[in-house]
Amino acid sequence: MYRLTGVTKRYTRGKETVEALRGVDLTIADGDQLVIQGPTGGGKSTLLQMIGGLDRPSSGSVELDGVDLGTISEAKLTRLRAEKIGIIFQAFNLIPTLTAQENVETALVPLGVKPAERRERAAEALRSVGLGERLSHVPSEMSGGQQQRVAIARALVKNPKVLLADEPTGNLDEGTRDDIMALLEGLWREHGLTFIMVTHDSSIARRAPRLATIKAGQITLTEQGGGAAARQRAYGQQAQGQQAYGEHGPQEQYAQQQYGSYGY
Ligand SMILES: Nc1ncnc2c1ncn2[C@@H]1O[C@H](COP(=O)(O)OP(=O)(O)OP(=O)(O)O)[C@@H](O)[C@H]1O
Numbered sequence: 452m453y454r455l456t457g458v459t460k461r462y463t464r465g466k467e468t469v470e471a472l473r474g475v476d477l478t479i480a481d482g483d484q485l486v487i488q489g490p491t492g493g494g495k496s497t498l499l500q501m502i503g504g505l506d507r508p509s510s511g512s513v514e515l516d517g518v519d520l521g522t523i524s525e526a527k528l529t530r531l532r533a534e535k536i537g538i539i540f541q542a543f544n545l546i547p548t549l550t551a552q553e554n555v556e557t558a559l560v561p562l563g564v565k566p567a568e569r570r571e572r573a574a575e576a577l578r579s580v581g582l583g584e585r586l587s588h589v590p591s592e593m594s595g596g597q598q599q600r601v602a603i604a605r606a607l608v609k610n611p612k613v614l615l616a617d618e619p620t621g622n623l624d625e626g627t628r629d630d631i632m633a634l635l636e637g638l639w640r641e642h643g644l645t646f647i648m649v650t651h652d653s654s655i656a657r658r659a660p661r662l663a664t665i666k667a668g669q670i671t672l673t674e675q676g677g678g679a680a681a682r683q684r685a686y687g688q689q690a691q692g693q694q695a696y697g698e699h700g701p702q703e704q705y706a707q708q709q710y711g712s713y714g715y
Pocket residue numbers: 462463464469470471489490491492493494495496497498
């Protein structure tokens with residue numbers, strides 16, 4: 452579980468200091484779902500970065516299962532992220548020169564998984580998000596919704612306990628948004644994930660079981676009980692459905708694979 456206590460984050464640029472988070476207290480139980488909303492610049496992405504161990508607070512503590520992400524060594528933090536935390540972003544952040552399968556495999560490289568097992572697990576993860584037919588396509592040969600599915604597969608292939616999403620449907624049209632939300636909802640339940648998502652979309656926020664609103668670096672929590680069931684009904688019909696995919700041209704080129712520690 453997560454326990455955030457008095458978390459602040461200050462960014463300094465020249466003489467200017469921005470207080471992006473001003474004393475956030477928050478507890479998130481294992482397997483919970485939390486949706487974070489609020490005005491632009493309010494501190495949503497900053498909070499998600501603290502929770503994901505992508506950055507450290509200026510003061511206060513961010514504990515995951517009793518480990519303080521703000522004070523452990525960089526090496527331990529990198530390892531913890533690679534093992535436990537999957538992250539997806541609005542812009543998908545796929546590597547353009549790698550195929551879907553290779554993009555998903557990148558998440559297993561820092562864990563030392565052998566190539567044959569990597570290929571196997573990446574293909575399985577892609578099948579689980581409905582992309583079994585698109586393993587060898589590069590991002591430019593896929594739709595936005597398909598690219599986000601690849602990013603979801605990449606986040607989940609390592610079997611993390613936590614899934615973080617920063618506006619995962621922000622670049623998608625409404626129909627695709629509902630498909631992706633249904634997929635995420637299903638995966639959340641199926642894998643017992645702790646799922647924390649930032650969204651600007653009020654129709655998503657309305658359905659969240661637990662809602663955090665962040666304004667000017669301060670958090671307000673709302674329990675909306677029954678939200679998960681409502682969302683299940685709303686998104687359920689399209690859940691994990693295979694779409695009618697269009698035709699794609701042949702792949703012209705494969706650039707050299709450049710695996711690194713991406714922390715997805
Ligand atoms: N790396 C940075 N350096 C300086 N200031 C930053 C940095 N990152 C964020 N900020 C500032 O911190 C504040 C909170 O930013 P944050 O990105 O968390 O907002 P947000 O709620 O995610 O907004 P949006 O909805 O536009 O994504 C903003 O004033 C922003 O300008």
